[in-house]
Amino acid sequence: MVGCSVAASSELSDCVLPYVPGLHAYTPGIQPVGPGWVKLNTNECPYPPSPGVVEALTRELRDGGAALRLYPSPTSAPLREALARVHGLEPSQVFVGNGSDEVLGLLVRCCTGAVAPAGFTFPSYSLYPVLVGIQDGAAVSVEFDRSMRLPVDRIAGSKAKVFFLTSPNAPTGVGFSRQDIARTLETFPGLLVVDEAYAAFAQEDAVPLLARHRRLVVVRTFSKSHALAGMRVGYALADPEVIGWLDRIRDSYNVNRLSQAAGLAALADAAYYDQVRQKIIRTRDAWYRDWTGRRAWFAYPSQANFIFVEPRDRLGRTGPEVARAAYDFLVSRKVLVRYFPSHALTASFLRVSVGTDDEMLVLHESLDAWLKAPPAA
Amino acid sequence: MVGCSVAASSELSDCVLPYVPGLHAYTPGIQPVGPGWVKLNTNECPYPPSPGVVEALTRELRDGGAALRLYPSPTSAPLREALARVHGLEPSQVFVGNGSDEVLGLLVRCCTGAVAPAGFTFPSYSLYPVLVGIQDGAAVSVEFDRSMRLPVDRIAGSKAKVFFLTSPNAPTGVGFSRQDIARTLETFPGLLVVDEAYAAFAQEDAVPLLARHRRLVVVRTFSKSHALAGMRVGYALADPEVIGWLDRIRDSYNVNRLSQAAGLAALADAAYYDQVRQKIIRTRDAWYRDWTGRRAWFAYPSQANFIFVEPRDRLGRTGPEVARAAYDFLVSRKVLVRYFPSHALTASFLRVSVGTDDEMLVLHESLDAWLKAPPAA
Numbered sequence: 001m002v003g004c005s006v007a008a009s010s011e012l013s014d015c016v017l018p019y020v021p022g023l024h025a026y027t028p029g030i031q032p033v034g035p036g037w038v039k040l041n042t043n044e045c046p047y048p049p050s051p052g053v054v055e056a057l058t059r060e061l062r063d064g065g066a067a068l069r070l071y072p073s074p075t076s077a078p079l080r081e082a083l084a085r086v087h088g089l090e091p092s093q094v095f096v097g098n099g100s101d102e103v104l105g106l107l108v109r110c111c112t113g114a115v116a117p118a119g120f121t122f123p124s125y126s127l128y129p130v131l132v133g134i135q136d137g138a139a140v141s142v143e144f145d146r147s148m149r150l151p152v153d154r155i156a157g158s159k160a161k162v163f164f165l166t167s168p169n170a171p172t173g174v175g176f177s178r179q180d181i182a183r184t185l186e187t188f189p190g191l192l193v194v195d196e197a198y199a200a201f202a203q204e205d206a207v208p209l210l211a212r213h214r215r216l217v218v219v220r221t222f223s224k225s226h227a228l229a230g231m232r233v234g235y236a237l238a239d240p241e242v243i244g245w246l247d248r249i250r251d252s253y254n255v256n257r258l259s260q261a262a263g264l265a266a267l268a269d270a271a272y273y274d275q276v277r278q279k280i281i282r283t284r285d286a287w288y289r290d291w292t293g294r295r296a297w298f299a300y301p302s303q304a305n306f307i308f309v310e311p312r313d314r315l316g317r318t319g320p321e322v323a324r325a326a327y328d329f330l331v332s333r334k335v336l337v338r339y340f341p342s343h344a345l346t347a348s349f350l351r352v353s354v355g356t357d358d359e360m361l362v363l364h365e366s367l368d369a370w371l372k373a374p375p376a377a
Numbered sequence: 378m379v380g381c382s383v384a385a386s387s388e389l390s391d392c393v394l395p396y397v398p399g400l401h402a403y404t405p406g407i408q409p410v411g412p413g414w415v416k417l418n419t420n421e422c423p424y425p426p427s428p429g430v431v432e433a434l435t436r437e438l439r440d441g442g443a444a445l446r447l448y449p450s451p452t453s454a455p456l457r458e459a460l461a462r463v464h465g466l467e468p469s470q471v472f473v474g475n476g477s478d479e480v481l482g483l484l485v486r487c488c489t490g491a492v493a494p495a496g497f498t499f500p501s502y503s504l505y506p507v508l509v510g511i512q513d514g515a516a517v518s519v520e521f522d523r524s525m526r527l528p529v530d531r532i533a534g535s536k537a538k539v540f541f542l543t544s545p546n547a548p549t550g551v552g553f554s555r556q557d558i559a560r561t562l563e564t565f566p567g568l569l570v571v572d573e574a575y576a577a578f579a580q581e582d583a584v585p586l587l588a589r590h591r592r593l594v595v596v597r598t599f600s601k602s603h604a605l606a607g608m609r610v611g612y613a614l615a616d617p618e619v620i621g622w623l624d625r626i627r628d629s630y631n632v633n634r635l636s637q638a639a640g641l642a643a644l645a646d647a648a649y650y651d652q653v654r655q656k657i658i659r660t661r662d663a664w665y666r667d668w669t670g671r672r673a674w675f676a677y678p679s680q681a682n683f684i685f686v687e688p689r690d691r692l693g694r695t696g697p698e699v700a701r702a703a704y705d706f707l708v709s710r711k712v713l714v715r716y717f718p719s720h721a722l723t724a725s726f727l728r729v730s731v732g733t734d735d736e737m738l739v740l741h742e743s744l745d746a747w748l749k750a751p752p753a754a
Contacts, residue, residue, distance in 0.1 A: 010567070014538075014566075015538050016568075017488060017490055023625040024625070025627075025629075031448055031449075031450060039447075044448065048440070048441040048445070049445050053445065057635075058435070058438065061434055063425070064428060064431060068607040068608055068639070069422045069607065070607050071405070071406075071600075072606075072607050098475050098628065101630065102631075110394060110397050161391075189387040189391075190387070190392050215392060229448045229449075230445040230447050239389060241389050245397050245398065248511070252405045252504065257608065258635050259633055
């Protein structure tokens with residue numbers, strides 16, 4: 001793989017695996033610095049975490065932060081146990097990671113190589129191909145058509161050893177039924193990773209299927225539904241054998257002390273998060289009706305905390321130029337949404353995270369202003 | 378690599394890369410639960426972090442923890458900038474990770490494969506071979522002899538593409554001179570990673586060599602010297618090209634918001650950490666003199682925050698049985714140290730983290746009791 005000459009004057013580039021310098025890192029949504037931004041671009045929760053989270057973190061800081069000098073639980077054992085209780089599973093079926101991104105990366109590393117392809121749909125979470133590239137693995141992409149219905153048969157025939165399915169999908173927000181997931185498990189012979197980052201906002205989830213399907217992995221995160229994107233806590237639910245693979249290859253202390261405490265405290269306040277979830281769903285559905293009704297814009301029915309919407313300009317046109325113009329206008333108003341220009345299935349759309357009522361009003365006033373603005377040169 | 382059959386009834390084991398189930402995870406030192414333990418087994422700082430750390434974390438929690446709902450800086454940019462200032466480097470020469478373990482793992486992943494071996498000395502940080510195994514990479518081990526002098530020529534001839542050198546060494550505590558590191562850089566043609574987890578307690582470090590050697594990577598951690606093992610913050614200093622490799626393969630948001638804040642606050646209170654460091658060095662040197670003088674035990678001169686010592690029983694004997702007996706006796710007294718029984722170079726020794734004065738007194742009283750106790754059956 002590398003042809004590093006045996007002379008101390010060798011080049012730096014001789015020391016790296018040859019594919020690494022050519023990798024393209026994942027591009028996260030912009031994290032603007034400074035005040036005044038309406039940030040609807042990375043699907044963060046618009047509401048703060050449970051007051052219990054701050055209380056728990058403050059407790060961890062007592063005695064001058066003396067506990068911070070000690071390593072955390074290497075296995076995040078208390079959090080695994082609490083998650084097992086919440087989901088009606090055994091702790092041996094739970095893995096906790098430094099955000100669900102770490103969990104997804106570890107799953108790729110367990111299963112993917114040059115002759116062991118990883119699969120994913122397009123569009124879906126654009127991190128998957130990046131993770132496969134990092135592993136120098138083969139990738140199989142299964143494209144949706146504009147209906148965004150789950151292409152079960154094409155997944156089954158994809159020859160992937162592991163398949164990543166975002167459900168509800170990102171960036172479309174389309175939810176897949178438990179029945180469709182079950183059908184996929186029955187026909188696809190590899191490991192099926194159902195990335196349920198947005199499951200809190202959906203009608204169904206795949207967790208009950210774990211009882212019957214050993215090749216199912218459900219991945220969750222505290223980032224969206226639990227308002228803890230800043231803390232990096234995600235987890236996997238799976239067969240103990242799969243959990244064992246992840247434990248063999250993770251960092252020894254992959255989740256820090258405060259993140260473990262924050263996750264535990266969040267789980268303990270289900271009532272608060274239930275209210276937050278219901279509020280986000282109400283806001284989402286109200287604006288979905290407004291967009292598709294009053295404005296007559298197309299949007300996919302969303303089961304997530306964002307809406308994938310196709311802007312229509314003052315002349316009634318849609319398309320990549322229109323979406324780009326709307327995006328740019330919003331940025332000029334300090335309203336950030338997400339735009340994925342690289343593919344026909346996404347280039348005419350904007351992905352808008354569901355914010356507070358105030359944030360959504362600013363967004364819609366900005367869109368009104370865009371519709372009234374003279375066309376750009 | 379995998380022979381996953383194309384039938385939905387395939388086995389779970391068909392979905393994983395074949396080497397993964399056979400991996401052995403790194404065994405971290407015991408993290409005891411419950412009170413009463415004197416914990417001298419994982420080289421944590423015996424003193425709390427700077428008061429500025431708790432202040433900074435408390436600030437991050439204001440407004441009901443509202444900031445926690447937002448993703449952190451994906452690049453840990455403010456912390457990279459602060460570290461660059463501290464070390465007199467450019468931010469482009471700094472990488473921040475979720476503990477130095479993540480940094481080491483990423484370096485292995487950049488450089489190591491089946492035909493691109495990673496090298497390390499034995500003994501040294503026992504995580505390295507685990508990380509190489511996770512990458513299914515080839516490994517080259519260069520053994521010290523009992524002198525623990527750096528075998529520069531054997532490293533140069535090791536054929537490794539990347540070599541991990543713990544300096545000061547763990548578990549021996551022996552420091553290597555900057556001149557020896559420079560000689561290694563001049564003769565070893567691969568990437569030399571100097572793991573300076575314990576550099577704060579040493580007489581010299583390798584950072585000044587970065588100005589002349591592009592193939593040098595210096596890895597540091599906030600866990601030991603900055604009393605933040607619980608927060609998981611580590612970093613690499615290297616050529617911008619190497620930093621670019623790491624940035625291509627890390628998780629997008631690898632360091633959480635509070636860990637970044639803790640690292641920044643710790644850097645801002647150099648005076649506090651200077652006192653802590655000097656106190657630990659004084660304690661270490663006093664007990665080193667006591668062990669090697671009054672007790673006439675052999676110990677390596679330590680430039681770290683621990684001492685690698687060869688216990689001598691009441692009959693004057695040393696050896697693996699003696700070290701094991703001392704270890705077990707200490708555990709029975711709720712005093713935890715670290716014992717590495719698997720190799721002749723380490724099996725007669727105990728690695729004792731430098732604790733507070735009180736902790737060190739309990740340790741030494743326990744050793745006195747061991748020396749007076751009747752021999753085990």
